[in-house]
Amino acid sequence: MLGKDARHEQAQREIIAACWRLARDEGRLGFSLKEVAAAVGVQAPSLYSYFASKNAIYDAMFADGNRAFLERMRTVPTSGSPRDTLLAAAAAFIEFCVEDPVRHQLLFERTIAGFEPSPAAYAIAGDVIELMRDEFAKLGIHDPAHLDIWTALVSGLAAQQLANEPGGSRWSGRVAASVEMFADFVFKEES
Amino acid sequence: MLGKDARHEQAQREIIAACWRLARDEGRLGFSLKEVAAAVGVQAPSLYSYFASKNAIYDAMFADGNRAFLERMRTVPTSGSPRDTLLAAAAAFIEFCVEDPVRHQLLFERTIAGFEPSPAAYAIAGDVIELMRDEFAKLGIHDPAHLDIWTALVSGLAAQQLANEPGGSRWSGRVAASVEMFADFVFKEES
DNA sequence: GTCTATATCCAGATAGAC
């Protein structure tokens, strides 16, 4: 049997899962609390037993999405050559973005009216940056400029794909060439 | 004296200008028609003499922003070396994005609830693509993949700047290095 | 064209009984 706190947390997870489903179905984050309540089988005011406000729900989604992002990037294989690792990381990132447009919007664009992530939720996003910096260091890439150009490049491919051809592969299919360009640039002195 | 149609168009321009001001001040595109009306000195329903709906206003803003974008990119100097031209184009694009975050959101992210640009407004955006393709051809860049990677790279720099450090220059300051990377890549066979 | 008045609809959030 679950204890009371565990039940409470389980209910919170179910609410957040319903929010993700609604957002994906509608293609936007503008779901109403009434819809959320209906999706989990309660009345709207009951949600306030689990979240203090709608922004608290967005915050939980933001944290949830960043945990998924961290998990995904952790599982990128790093056993091959530096170029293999870069390609795997770029492909994983772009796939993560493209497979869920509303998650991408919540995590990487800052576009919801009055919502600002809490420090706790934001810290998870910081963990991903740290992970990337560590992995790049292992590849011999230490220049902060290179890291910034990397994030611009791969997030740019994902964003162009989502904005101009959602569901397609015109930009996401350029990931190999883009990584080649980047690797040529950062490894040029060593060859 | 202005004719009646010219007056009407002038009033439309004033309304759109007020919308841009409001959006910039509030940092978002969620202004209300009541605010717009107050800004131009009329009551809200009077706006319907000039625009059929709020989405029609967004559409006019979208067209207006794309005209400004086209104008800006047209004035990029192309008299220097190919690398100079690329750098000037990238810098102009990023400056255009960063100087007006809400315009960037309207033009390049697709994030307003029920708004889809009309074909007429969208055609202006297409003109910019055409301009870019022509200029790239003059530089000897014909591969569509290179054009896609270019847009991903420069729009990625701008988007990262806006999302993570609005008002700063951490990513926009990497434009020279990024263009160097890109130019090395697309011109590599020629050197 | 512009106005006042209003229709219509919806949102997030709270009060208080059970």
Place this chain on the structure above:
DNA sequence: GTCTATCTGGATATAGAC
């Protein structure tokens, strides 16, 4: 914790007089 009822506040859009 959950419910019903309600508060409070907004939005876009229309009707119809002037």
